[in-house]
Amino acid sequence: MAKQPMLKFVKVDRDMPEKRAADMRREDFQEIYAEYAEAKAAEQASRCSQCGVPYCQSHCPLHNNIPDWLKLTAEGRLREAYEVSQATNTFPEICGRICPQDRLCEGNCVIEQSGHGTVTIGSVEKYITDTAWEEGWVQPIVPASERTESVGIIGAGPGGLAAADVLRRAGVQVTVYDRYDRAGGLMMYGIPGFKLEKPVVQRRNEQLEQAGVAFVLNCNVGEDISFAEIREKHDAVIIATGVYKSRDLGGPGAGADGIVKAIDYLTASNRKSFGDTVPEFESGELSAEGKRVVVIGGGDTAMDCVRTAVRQGATSVKCLYRRDRANMPGSQRETQNAEEEGVIFEWLSAPKGFTGDPVDGVMVQKMRLGLPDATGRQAPEIIEGADYVEPADLVIKALGFEPEDLPTLWDQKELQVTRWGTVKAEYTTGATDLDGVYAVGDIVRGASLVVWAIRDGRDCAEAILAKLDAKGGAIAAE
Numbered sequence: 001m002a003k004q005p006m007l008k009f010v011k012v013d014r015d016m017p018e019k020r021a022a023d024m025r026r027e028d029f030q031e032i033y034a035e036y037a038e039a040k041a042a043e044q045a046s047r048c049s050q051c052g053v054p055y056c057q058s059h060c061p062l063h064n065n066i067p068d069w070l071k072l073t074a075e076g077r078l079r080e081a082y083e084v085s086q087a088t089n090t091f092p093e094i095c096g097r098i099c100p101q102d103r104l105c106e107g108n109c110v111i112e113q114s115g116h117g118t119v120t121i122g123s124v125e126k127y128i129t130d131t132a133w134e135e136g137w138v139q140p141i142v143p144a145s146e147r148t149e150s151v152g153i154i155g156a157g158p159g160g161l162a163a164a165d166v167l168r169r170a171g172v173q174v175t176v177y178d179r180y181d182r183a184g185g186l187m188m189y190g191i192p193g194f195k196l197e198k199p200v201v202q203r204r205n206e207q208l209e210q211a212g213v214a215f216v217l218n219c220n221v222g223e224d225i226s227f228a229e230i231r232e233k234h235d236a237v238i239i240a241t242g243v244y245k246s247r248d249l250g251g252p253g254a255g256a257d258g259i260v261k262a263i264d265y266l267t268a269s270n271r272k273s274f275g276d277t278v279p280e281f282e283s284g285e286l287s288a289e290g291k292r293v294v295v296i297g298g299g300d301t302a303m304d305c306v307r308t309a310v311r312q313g314a315t316s317v318k319c320l321y322r323r324d325r326a327n328m329p330g331s332q333r334e335t336q337n338a339e340e341e342g343v344i345f346e347w348l349s350a351p352k353g354f355t356g357d358p359v360d361g362v363m364v365q366k367m368r369l370g371l372p373d374a375t376g377r378q379a380p381e382i383i384e385g386a387d388y389v390e391p392a393d394l395v396i397k398a399l400g401f402e403p404e405d406l407p408t409l410w411d412q413k414e415l416q417v418t419r420w421g422t423v424k425a426e427y428t429t430g431a432t433d434l435d436g437v438y439a440v441g442d443i444v445r446g447a448s449l450v451v452w453a454i455r456d457g458r459d460c461a462e463a464i465l466a467k468l469d470a471k472g473g474a475i476a477a478e
């Protein structure tokens with residue numbers, strides 16, 4: 001009888017891939033986790049108990065067939081594991097790197113709940129597809145046959161690219177428009193290299209380009225081309241523009257030099273990693289080198305800013321957040337990584353204003369947590385008389401993002417938006433109120449996750465294909 005390869009969680013401990021030492025990672029923008037060796041990936045995959053009702057799968061936004069690809073990995077059948085994994089996920093190696101697994105698949109793994117430590121699902125997923133790339137198993141996208149219909153996609157982030165992938169495989173003519181000079185959206189210019197190295201994104205962009213997806217870059221829809229023109233050119237249009245309007249701070253001194261937006265700061269840093277000329281970085285405006293840096297916010301963007309500032313050679317990096325550690329929105333894993341790299345967290349601290357112009361300090365108000373508010377979260381309350389000034393030469397605002405006002409920017413008053421400004425779209429298809437116009441990703445959900453954008457993009461592309469087939473080509477009403 002064949003040896004049982006699975007259910008090893010009782011004997012084998014959870015073991016993440018090796019993490020580079022903090023003083024080494026502070027020196028560069030390379031990823032901090034190493035790759036599993038083959039035997040280690042098989043060993044860790046073999047810990048899975050092959051649940052009849054796999055909660056890991058139901059809590060993965062893509063409903064990845066996790067138990068099956070874990071079993072195939074444990075059996076050394078990696079190529080088959082890759083085939084299963086890529087059947088439901090457009091970018092498995094990216095999700096394996098940057099999904100907040102503790103809130104999704106791994107956070108719902110039953111062996112964790114029995115006290116044995118979750119299966120390292122994300123690291124195995126990354127290992128499978130990184131190996132597939134190395135071994136040449138990732139095949140070029142070749143449409144079975146060409147179709148004449150065309151779809152225009154505005155935004156080359158994960159939502160737009162996932163839709164492009166599905167549509168192109170089906171032979172549809174796809175054009176992706178983006179205002180940036182490189183495709184990838186926040187995977188390219190928001191998320192830093194120490195979480196997601198850029199060649200990993202670039203090889204996906206190239207795969208789509210080689211498949212015949214046309215990229216029209218440096219093209220800001222609404223300025224360089226109108227939305228109406230794009231609609232005229234294509235049988236269907238997908239809006240996948242993400243959310244980029246930064247939430248702002250008021251208070252005395254809020255307009256001083258040296259107070260910058262997180263997205264500008266991270267974009268400049270990512271551009272520098274490509275070797276681009278970035279005048280705002282060169283002038284010092286968006287560089288942390290030699291500065292006392294204060295980052296305001298407690299989400300993943302704030303974590304990316306503090307860790308970028310460490311790598312740029314800041315003299316000190318502090319993070320102010322108005323709630324406590326247990327109530328921060330950012331991932332605990334990333335917060336721990338930041339602490340290891342030397343970041344100091346000032347919990348229960350909110351900015352009241354700023355001193356100096358250029359800025360030389362943040363006026364900090366100490367807070368305590370009061371009763372839960374309407375959302376159920378404990379509301380922060382000011383502690384009177386506990387203010388102080390935190391010295392700072394660079395203040396980075398990482399308070400979250402809101403959608404731009406697309407109906408006005410694009411002169412499309414009929415495009416329905418929610419009261420938060422996100423585009424109103426049908427949940428399972430992305431269809432908006434405009435004929436033949438769809439929307440996916442953050443512009444529909446508000447600031448969310450790469451894996452949800454991929455899910456939306458795939459679902460939307462399937463819905464468009466079904467509609468094209470049903471209507472024999474055109475979607476928009478005559």
Ligand code: FAD
Binds near residue numbers: 154160441
């Ligand atoms: P985006 O990735 O934002 O892409 C939208 C694209 O549309 C951009 O390329 C933009 O240039 C383009 N565009 C916008 N307007 C126009 C226009 N008018 N004309 C032409 N092009 C336009 N998620 C995770 O899962 N894990 C993480 O670790 C993580 N870290 C993050 C860190 C930071 C700093 C930020 C800001 C976000 C992070 N996220 C993370 C969230 C994740 O990046 C987003 O949820 C995801 O990228 C949304 O995908 P999208 O395709 O909807 O939009």
Ligand code: SF4
Binds near residue numbers: 059122451
């Ligand atoms: Fe987990 Fe994300 Fe992979 Fe799903 S896509 S299995 S949530 S890491």
Ligand code: SF4
Binds near residue numbers: 108
């Ligand atoms: Fe395996 Fe955990 Fe998923 Fe169960 S919940 S199938 S143990 S990974």
